[in-house]
Amino acid sequence: MFVKQISVFLENKPGRLAAVTKVLADKGIDISAISIADTTQFGILRMIVNKPEEAMAAVKQAGFPASTTEVLAVEVQDEPGGLNHALQVLQQAEVSVEYLYSFIKRNEDKALILFRVEDPQKAVEALKSAGIKIYGSDDIASL
Amino acid sequence: MYWNKSRECMSRDELEFHQLQKLKETVDRVYHNVESYRHKMQQKGIIPEDIKSLEDLKILPFTTKQDLRDNYPTGLFAAPLSEIIRIHASSGTTGKPTVVGYTRRDISNWAELVARCLVMGGGRRDTVVQVSYGYGLFTGGLGFHYGAEKLGAVVIPTSGGNTRRQVMLMKDLKTEILACTPSYALYIAETLEEMGINRDELHLKTGIFGAEPWTENMRKEIQEKLGIKALDIYGLSEVIGPGVACECSEQNGLHIFEDFFIPEIIDPITEEPLPPGEKGELVITTIDKEGLPVIRYRTRDITSIKYEPCPCGRTHARIEKLLGRTDDMLIIRGVNVFPSQIESVLMAAGETEPHYLLIVDRVDNLDSLEVWVEVSEKLFADEVRKLEDVRKKIASDIYTTLGITVNVRLVEPHTIERSEGKAKRVIDKRKM
Numbered sequence: 001m002f003v004k005q006i007s008v009f010l011e012n013k014p015g016r017l018a019a020v021t022k023v024l025a026d027k028g029i030d031i032s033a034i035s036i037a038d039t040t041q042f043g044i045l046r047m048i049v050n051k052p053e054e055a056m057a058a059v060k061q062a063g064f065p066a067s068t069t070e071v072l073a074v075e076v077q078d079e080p081g082g083l084n085h086a087l088q089v090l091q092q093a094e095v096s097v098e099y100l101y102s103f104i105k106r107n108e109d110k111a112l113i114l115f116r117v118e119d120p121q122k123a124v125e126a127l128k129s130a131g132i133k134i135y136g137s138d139d140i141a142s143l
Numbered sequence: 144m145y146w147n148k149s150r151e152c153m154s155r156d157e158l159e160f161h162q163l164q165k166l167k168e169t170v171d172r173v174y175h176n177v178e179s180y181r182h183k184m185q186q187k188g189i190i191p192e193d194i195k196s197l198e199d200l201k202i203l204p205f206t207t208k209q210d211l212r213d214n215y216p217t218g219l220f221a222a223p224l225s226e227i228i229r230i231h232a233s234s235g236t237t238g239k240p241t242v243v244g245y246t247r248r249d250i251s252n253w254a255e256l257v258a259r260c261l262v263m264g265g266g267r268r269d270t271v272v273q274v275s276y277g278y279g280l281f282t283g284g285l286g287f288h289y290g291a292e293k294l295g296a297v298v299i300p301t302s303g304g305n306t307r308r309q310v311m312l313m314k315d316l317k318t319e320i321l322a323c324t325p326s327y328a329l330y331i332a333e334t335l336e337e338m339g340i341n342r343d344e345l346h347l348k349t350g351i352f353g354a355e356p357w358t359e360n361m362r363k364e365i366q367e368k369l370g371i372k373a374l375d376i377y378g379l380s381e382v383i384g385p386g387v388a389c390e391c392s393e394q395n396g397l398h399i400f401e402d403f404f405i406p407e408i409i410d411p412i413t414e415e416p417l418p419p420g421e422k423g424e425l426v427i428t429t430i431d432k433e434g435l436p437v438i439r440y441r442t443r444d445i446t447s448i449k450y451e452p453c454p455c456g457r458t459h460a461r462i463e464k465l466l467g468r469t470d471d472m473l474i475i476r477g478v479n480v481f482p483s484q485i486e487s488v489l490m491a492a493g494e495t496e497p498h499y500l501l502i503v504d505r506v507d508n509l510d511s512l513e514v515w516v517e518v519s520e521k522l523f524a525d526e527v528r529k530l531e532d533v534r535k536k537i538a539s540d541i542y543t544t545l546g547i548t549v550n551v552r553l554v555e556p557h558t559i560e561r562s563e564g565k566a567k568r569v570i571d572k573r574k575m
């Protein structure tokens with residue numbers, strides 16, 4: 001039900017992001033979603049990849065502090081109000097969202113959004129009962 | 144276990160009797176053999192016969208590093224060059240190095256002192272001792288080497304550098320005692336990790352680390368990573384080299400070998416003697432040295448001294464783990480700051496590796512201090528907010544402890560330059 005996300009610490013200076021993507025490219029790892037949260041000093045690079053364990057090992061080997069986090073991959077209609085619908089459901093269930101970002105790949109007319117929420121179990125129940133589809137790791141691999 | 148029980152455990156009365164005889168001999172020696180000492184004593188109207196008790200030490204003038212520089216290279220030697228068999232030199236950051244000379248007897252005494260330290264660390268005739276201090280002009284390598292040979296240990300003279308080969312030898316030859324700088328010990332621990340070697344595959348029991356100040360937290364980390372007992376050793380080339388003082392297995396202060404050195408603690412500004420327990424500058428008089436005796440040498444090292452008996456049975460006084468040097472002391476907006484204090488704060492925060500760098504600058508006539516801290520695996524969090532909290536906590540802990548405002552910067556691991564000898568902890572841009 002949850003998707004494994006890799007988070008990497010980066011200093012906010014030229015070439016650091018490329019240093020990470022090179023490590024992954026060298027290992028033939030495919031990135032299907034990516035985002036950066038940054039401050040003036042540092043950033044956190046978050047990614048969904050096809051081979052999380054391998055990616056994690058490669059990034060650590062290269063000396064970057066990294067961790068894995070479980071996130072929700074939620075399907076929304078790729079039309080006005082699509083994302084809002086999912087957010088309304090979470091708000092009504094009183095689940096707060098820590099951050100979200102979108103997938104690079106799409107599934108026909110559907111967009112995929114990654115959510116990091118405070119209470120994942122509760123979020124899953126609320127989204128499902130509202131008829132919103134949640135993708136697992138296998139679903140993402142087959143995209 | 145002692146190397147020299149009759150000396151290391153002698154009663155205070157016996158010790159003071161010994162010290163007074165030796166002090167008189169030393170003062171006599173420098174007065175008659177070293178023009179600079181004679182001149183300074185004459186200026187104060189003192190003759191060697193004025194030294195009648197140990198208290199009289201206080202009437203003698205101090206000796207400073209500047210005196211060694213002014214008499215470069217061998218002007219303070221109290222023995223003719225025909226008697227000198229070894230020279231060492233400490234690197235001067237500016238100008239000429241400080242040159243020190245040893246007679247055959249000095250070398251033998253120095254080895255005696257280091258042998259005592261090795262025995263404090265559990266060393267015996269069959270112990271494998273790896274000396275990873277640099278060999279050469281620096282006193283660390285050869286000082287330990289001769290001490291370990293005197294003990295009759297199995298010495299591996301690896302010197303510094305080529306760390307992977309060091310680790311291989313350490314593992315294959317079953318090294319039990321490692322002698323190096325504490326920052327190099329940490330570097331070795333990191334190299335072990337990189338090489339995928341578990342500490343249990345090694346036979347290390349004790350580390351004898353010195354030549355730079357290090358904190359209790361750094362000790363904990365080294366002990367854990369290498370699975371050893373880490374002892375602090377103190378020394379400086381102007382006095383003799385490593386082996387002036389060393390921790391016994393109690394790890395509660397460094398026994399200063401009082402049958403060779405008379406310690407004093409003074410206020411570095413007023414130069415007044417301070418009572419036991421109070422922190423100040425360590426001043427040392429050598430009382431059994433021929434080549435380069437020093438009278439009331441200002442070490443610039445900050446510590447305190449205690450004379451309470453130690454459970455180990457040794458009677459020599461103990462100095463507190465060195466807190467820093469008077470010349471490492473940074474004065475930031477009028478506050479005295481030692482890098483080791485910042486290090487303690489960082490590690491008390493519990494989450495940081497001991498890799499940090501202090502950058503001091505002056506912006507608009509105001510001193511600024513930036514603390515770079517490498518983000519460890521433990522410290523890293525997936526949320527910006529949590530990382531910001533770490534930064535703020537470190538800054539506020541430093542403020543609470545030292546009363547100065549700092550900017551904390553989180554940097555990637557291995558950003559801060561590693562040295563295989565002494566760790567560079569401060570960049571002071573104000574001096575440039």
Ligand SMILES: [Zn+2]
Nearest residue numbers: 391453455457
């Ligand atoms: Zn003791």
